[in-house]
Amino acid sequence: MNKTGFAVLVDPLLNKGTAFTAEERAQLGLQGLLPAGVQTIEQQEREVYERFLAEPTDLAKRIYLMGVRDSNARLFFYSMERHLTEYMPIVYAPTVAQSIENYDEHYFGSKVAYVSVDHPELVEESLRAFAGEGADIRLVVATDSEGILGIGDWGTNGAEILTGKLAVYTAAASIDPAKILPVMVDAGTNRKELLDDPRYLGNRFERVRGQRYDDLIQALVDASLKLYPSALLHWEDFGRPCAAPILERYRDTVLTLNDDIQGTGVTVLGALMAATKVADAPLSDSRILTFGAGTAGIGIADQIVDGLEKLGGLTSAEARSRVYLVDRDGLILKGMPDLTEGQVRYAHDASEFAADLKTTSLAAVVDAVRPTALIGTSTVHGAFTEDVVRAMASHVEHPFIAPISNPTKLAEATAADVIRWSEGRASVVTGTPSAPVDYDGVTYHIGQGNNALMYPGICLGALIPSARIVSRGMLLAGAQALADMIDTSQPGAPVLPPMSDLTQITRNVATAVAERALEEGLNRVEVADVGAAIDAAAWHPEY
Ligand SMILES: NC(=O)c1ccc[n+]([C@@H]2O[C@H](COP(=O)([O-])OP(=O)(O)OC[C@H]3O[C@@H](n4cnc5c(N)ncnc54)[C@H](O)[C@@H]3O)[C@@H](O)[C@H]2O)c1
Numbered sequence: 001m002n003k004t005g006f007a008v009l010v011d012p013l014l015n016k017g018t019a020f021t022a023e024e025r026a027q028l029g030l031q032g033l034l035p036a037g038v039q040t041i042e043q044q045e046r047e048v049y050e051r052f053l054a055e056p057t058d059l060a061k062r063i064y065l066m067g068v069r070d071s072n073a074r075l076f077f078y079s080m081e082r083h084l085t086e087y088m089p090i091v092y093a094p095t096v097a098q099s100i101e102n103y104d105e106h107y108f109g110s111k112v113a114y115v116s117v118d119h120p121e122l123v124e125e126s127l128r129a130f131a132g133e134g135a136d137i138r139l140v141v142a143t144d145s146e147g148i149l150g151i152g153d154w155g156t157n158g159a160e161i162l163t164g165k166l167a168v169y170t171a172a173a174s175i176d177p178a179k180i181l182p183v184m185v186d187a188g189t190n191r192k193e194l195l196d197d198p199r200y201l202g203n204r205f206e207r208v209r210g211q212r213y214d215d216l217i218q219a220l221v222d223a224s225l226k227l228y229p230s231a232l233l234h235w236e237d238f239g240r241p242c243a244a245p246i247l248e249r250y251r252d253t254v255l256t257l258n259d260d261i262q263g264t265g266v267t268v269l270g271a272l273m274a275a276t277k278v279a280d281a282p283l284s285d286s287r288i289l290t291f292g293a294g295t296a297g298i299g300i301a302d303q304i305v306d307g308l309e310k311l312g313g314l315t316s317a318e319a320r321s322r323v324y325l326v327d328r329d330g331l332i333l334k335g336m337p338d339l340t341e342g343q344v345r346y347a348h349d350a351s352e353f354a355a356d357l358k359t360t361s362l363a364a365v366v367d368a369v370r371p372t373a374l375i376g377t378s379t380v381h382g383a384f385t386e387d388v389v390r391a392m393a394s395h396v397e398h399p400f401i402a403p404i405s406n407p408t409k410l411a412e413a414t415a416a417d418v419i420r421w422s423e424g425r426a427s428v429v430t431g432t433p434s435a436p437v438d439y440d441g442v443t444y445h446i447g448q449g450n451n452a453l454m455y456p457g458i459c460l461g462a463l464i465p466s467a468r469i470v471s472r473g474m475l476l477a478g479a480q481a482l483a484d485m486i487d488t489s490q491p492g493a494p495v496l497p498p499m500s501d502l503t504q505i506t507r508n509v510a511t512a513v514a515e516r517a518l519e520e521g522l523n524r525v526e527v528a529d530v531g532a533a534i535d536a537a538a539w540h541p542e543y
């Protein structure tokens with residue numbers, strides 16, 4: 001049944017507010033519900049942008065913009081398209097972290113589907129209720145909020161990470177917002193201050209682990225496959241104990257992507273490939289030191305190893321031996337207690353190092369390993385000290401240094417410090433935006449090493465041919481497409497394309513990923529012309 005009256009005005013996908021024409025107002029029963037003036041989308045957008053500029057803080061700007069999103073989605077995306085570079089850090093990281101940390105003051109629940117570990121039998125009903133009967137969902141984005149960015153466990157307050165990721169999906173990949181379903185997986189929280197806060201709205205118990213948790217995830221996968229068989233399932237900000245096991249359980253049989261593992265892995269691999277061009281060194285010469293060997297750190301290591309093998313020509317054992325990990329207890333060595341499965345893959349033999357190596361000193365480990373690339377996914381602010389950066393730059397002419405922990409306050413270093421301490425020789429990327437750095441007469445542009453550069457394109461590229469899975473080949477094709485966008489001929493050029501080019505980046509990545517899926521025979525539909533199929537699928541925020 002077609003909606004009329006207030007039902008139209010409160011539906012963000014139908015609402016045009018004051019842009020409804022006199023005829024539409026008559027047809028849709030809106031007479032008397034709107035003031036007499038009729039505006040164009042351009043006029044409405046100008047007012048949105050002026051109000052955005054006038055809001056006093058980043059958090060206030062985010063709350064305002066997401067309010068526009070919730071009342072008139074086309075107007076929001078029309079505005080985001082025009083001010084992408086300005087809106088990204090507000091709608092998404094780093095400001096989304098403030099939304100989550102201050103949730104109780106500003107939200108009464110986010111617009112997402114909630115599923116509870118107490119009621120796996122209600123998962124299907126929750127998805128149906130949120131999406132509406134007959135919805136053509138192509139993308140399910142789920143979080144359990146145990147590892148939100150680097151700020152940890154935020155229970156159901158973490159739902160705002162989903163609204164941020166969804167906005168980026170539509171802005172970057174033109175995916176129709178009506179086809180995306182955000183799901184908050186509520187398995188409890190281990191954050192005591194939330195459990196003690198009377199205003200906390202999620203399940204008030206400690207995180208449930210083991211069979212009951214696995215059953216909830218299985219119920220979500222089953223419901224998604226049953227209701228929306230061609231949809232991609234995106235996992236976001238699950239904690240270290242759950243993220244990798246969930247991906248391993250489903251990656252070979254279900255169309256699925258873990259953003260923190262795979263999205264981040266391909267982003268960093270793409271940047272590393274571009275950095276090897278700056279260094280004029282083959283990819284196969286890379287030696288990688290990852291500081292913070294959790295979900296993202298291991299995801300990056302695995303992805304780089306795949307790249308060293310398939311693109312760099314190393315054997316799998318050779319490629320693995322090029323990766324070194326440092327975590328809380330220092331350099332990861334064989335036989336250390338409590339290593340995760342991922343860490344075991346990269347544990348080195350202590351006999352490779354001098355007996356007196358201080359394995360908990362990052363600078364000493366850098367001197368011992370002599371890496372070409374240093375990646376930070378530790379959430380330890382300032383861990384890449386001057387000593388560490390100088391050690392990197394003393395062994396390699398052009399080191400790749402990527403302090404990508406989010407939000408900004410947790411980054412291992414600032415771009416400006418890395419440029420200064422490496423005397424302008426390092427290729428740097430940071431997780432949140434960094435201003436250009438002037439050093440010794442050169443302006444260095446800093447790439448934003450954030451998975452937002454990749455997950456929209458990988459997902460779109462997988463959806464276009466209705467791929468059965470996201471294969472390793474599809475991921476590598478995405479990384480190559482990203483690296484191919486980089487022109488390193490100018491001094492100070494970034495090793496990642498700028499966020500202002502996000503729609504073009506996404507298109508290039510999606511094209512490469514879709515073509516690889518077709519080559520590998522993973523498609524469930526035939527696609528004669530990938531570019532034309534991308535155009536045909538695109539949703540445009542116009543009235
Ligand atoms: N830029 C991006 O696109 C991107 C993508 C994913 C994750 N991240 C960031 O990476 C960070 C880590 O995320 P995650 O999901 O991997 O979390 P995680 O908890 O799975 O991993 C963090 C790891 O750092 C280790 N660590 C903590 N303190 C340490 C110390 N003092 N020294 C060495 N290691 C230490 C932890 O033991 C853990 O293994 C977060 O800040 C997150 O925002 C960035």
Ligand SMILES: O=C(O)C[C@H](O)C(=O)O
Pocket residue numbers: 092093148149150237259260405406450451452
């Ligand atoms: O959300 C982001 O900004 C990137 C990434 O997924 C993260 O967890 O930090």
Ligand SMILES: [Mg+2]
Pocket residue numbers: 149236237259260
């Ligand atoms: Mg994340």
